[in-house]
Amino acid sequence: MEGEALIKVDDVRHAFLSKTGEEEVLALDGINIDIARGEMVSLIGPSGCGKSTLLNVVGGMIAASQGHVLIGGTPVKGPRPKDVAYIFQESALLPWATILDNIKVSLEFQGVPRASRDKIARISLTAVGLDAFGDSYPHQLSGGMKQRAALARALSLRTDILLMDEPFAALDEQTRMIFSEDLSRLLANEHKTIVLVTHSLAEAVFLSDRIFVFTSRPGRIKAVLNVDEPHPRIPTFMTSSKFNDLRNRLYELLRDEVLAAIGKDRQGLA
Amino acid sequence: MSGASSAGQALTLRLSKSQKRLSLLVKIGVLVALLAIWHLVTVDEFVSPFFLPKPDEVLRVFFNIIVTGQAWPDLKVTLFEFALAGPIAVIAGGAVGFLISLTRYGTRAFEPIVSSVYAIPIIIFYPVSVMALGIGPESKIAHGALFGFFPMCLSTIQGFSRVDPLYIRLAHSTGASKSQLFWRIMLPAAAPTILTGVRLGLMLSFLAIIGGETIASLEGIGHRIVWYAEGMQTGNMFAYIVFVIMVAVLMNTALSFLEIRRGRQ
Numbered sequence: 001m002e003g004e005a006l007i008k009v010d011d012v013r014h015a016f017l018s019k020t021g022e023e024e025v026l027a028l029d030g031i032n033i034d035i036a037r038g039e040m041v042s043l044i045g046p047s048g049c050g051k052s053t054l055l056n057v058v059g060g061m062i063a064a065s066q067g068h069v070l071i072g073g074t075p076v077k078g079p080r081p082k083d084v085a086y087i088f089q090e091s092a093l094l095p096w097a098t099i100l101d102n103i104k105v106s107l108e109f110q111g112v113p114r115a116s117r118d119k120i121a122r123i124s125l126t127a128v129g130l131d132a133f134g135d136s137y138p139h140q141l142s143g144g145m146k147q148r149a150a151l152a153r154a155l156s157l158r159t160d161i162l163l164m165d166e167p168f169a170a171l172d173e174q175t176r177m178i179f180s181e182d183l184s185r186l187l188a189n190e191h192k193t194i195v196l197v198t199h200s201l202a203e204a205v206f207l208s209d210r211i212f213v214f215t216s217r218p219g220r221i222k223a224v225l226n227v228d229e230p231h232p233r234i235p236t237f238m239t240s241s242k243f244n245d246l247r248n249r250l251y252e253l254l255r256d257e258v259l260a261a262i263g264k265d266r267q268g269l270a
Numbered sequence: 271m272s273g274a275s276s277a278g279q280a281l282t283l284r285l286s287k288s289q290k291r292l293s294l295l296v297k298i299g300v301l302v303a304l305l306a307i308w309h310l311v312t313v314d315e316f317v318s319p320f321f322l323p324k325p326d327e328v329l330r331v332f333f334n335i336i337v338t339g340q341a342w343p344d345l346k347v348t349l350f351e352f353a354l355a356g357p358i359a360v361i362a363g364g365a366v367g368f369l370i371s372l373t374r375y376g377t378r379a380f381e382p383i384v385s386s387v388y389a390i391p392i393i394i395f396y397p398v399s400v401m402a403l404g405i406g407p408e409s410k411i412a413h414g415a416l417f418g419f420f421p422m423c424l425s426t427i428q429g430f431s432r433v434d435p436l437y438i439r440l441a442h443s444t445g446a447s448k449s450q451l452f453w454r455i456m457l458p459a460a461a462p463t464i465l466t467g468v469r470l471g472l473m474l475s476f477l478a479i480i481g482g483e484t485i486a487s488l489e490g491i492g493h494r495i496v497w498y499a500e501g502m503q504t505g506n507m508f509a510y511i512v513f514v515i516m517v518a519v520l521m522n523t524a525l526s527f528l529e530i531r532r533g534r535q
Contacts, residue, residue, distance in 0.1 A: 059443060061439065061442065079444075079445060081445030082445075084443070085443070086439075086443045088436060088439070088440070090436060092436045092437060092440045094437060094458070094459075096459070096461075097458075106444045108450070108454070109441060109445050109446040109447075109450055109454070157444065
């Protein structure tokens with residue numbers, strides 16, 4: 001399947017009605033992205049640039065106003081639970097169910113037969129190092145562990161594609177670093193195709209093969225950075241000069257856009 | 271948001287064990303203090319025994335009522351009325367609340383209406399019930415059902431409409447069917463709020479039935495209290511008052527227990 005994109009975003013444009021009603025807001029414009037099988041891609045940009053919207057268009061959770069997304073050659077017309085798994089900003093673990101049951105419920109929704117759910121759920125819990133916490137409830141886990149459990153749930157769905165919407169946002173700095181390293185190691189074995197929405201320059205560089213930098217609203221692709229580094233990424237990569245160069249380059253690209261986004265907000269306030 | 275609230279939850283769970291004993295002691299203490307005050311104000315007839323009989327007198331009559339089964343005919347009527355009114359309130363309130371919660375428009379339009387009706391004194395409709403259905407149990411059943419309907423309906427609307435949208439997105443992204451979404455996500459997420467509605471609905475339904483019986487009735491516990499009051503038999507009256515309080519407290523305790531157990535899950 002070399003050369004053929006697993007995810008193809010074809011000239012996507014998306015507008016929505018503003019909260020006050022009549023005004024139409026253009027969120028995304030002229031987005032073209034090809035993502036190869038096994039590639040790890042980050043979408044980064046100022047708040048409100050539409051990167052999360054694009055993730056939801058790819059996942060079939062939002063229908064784009066124009067253009068379309070192809071996964072494996074077929075157009076996305078709604079959620080594709082066999083192809084796509086999500087990791088949300090907050091863990092989205094159901095508080096009334098144990099960690100194990102949380103995973104099993106998603107497997108049930110996906111249509112996995114009852115007999116194999118328990119086994120699949122336990123395997124993925126072991127993969128993220130939470131095998132001892134299957135019978136715990138979400139509120140008994142730390143933020144990092146909850147996000148790990150959410151990762152286990154996403155892995156258990158055995159999809160080719162993993163969409164991550166700021167999965168680190170609710171975690172503290174140190175937990176984020178460790179989680180990034182774990183993620184890189186785990187995903188190197190899984191050969192999944194990943195789209196990550198993030199605000200963090202370091203995470204984007206540390207995890208991605210390619211980074212798409214978005215302009216402030218309406219979101220357009222401003223630049224694409226290649227991170228030519230094998231997976232799994234190891235902690236020393238984070239202190240290398242290559243890492244720093246890429247991070248600084250990303251910062252330069254983003255700085256103007258963030259300023260522009262803040263400026264627009266100020267105008268809106270005035 | 272969820273981080274802070276779950277931390278708070280864990281904290282209360284941890285504290286609850288040592289606090290349970292303390293709160294039980296406080297409850298018993300309040301009860302003993304009330305009895306002591308009651309005893310002190312009546313022992314030297316500081317308050318006339320005609321208005322407030324001595325506690326030992328009331329307790330004697332109370333046990334007499336229980337032992338002889340004297341309260342049974344009235345209790346049977348009241349319980350029969352409640353056995354119909356309570357479930358009607360819960361089922362009708364739950365069904366209407368669920369239908370309203372199905373659309374965002376319905377929630378926006380009807381939630382304020384239901385909650386404002388909840389705020390008006392529904393007792394003013396009791397004469398209408400009596401006029402339409404007579405002075406027998408039917409008017410109490412209708413009144414009790416009406417009283418319990420609104421809190422149940424409101425809690426059901428709130429329970430279903432405030433389900434975290436993230437859970438719904440998760441369900442959609444993993445391919446949940448409509449019935450899976452309802453049984454696996456919506457219902458368990460809304461259950462604690464709905465159970466509060468069940469408790470409130472049943473309690474208010476019971477209160478409304480007792481209240482209705484005191485206003486216009488020929489039988490039932492509420493009627494018996496008024497009957498003894500009009501007959502100047504305050505000992506009997508207070509014994510029945512204690513009886514109603516005991517029934518209400520028992521019911522509330524049983525329903526709270528159900529709510530807490532479900533909430534912990």
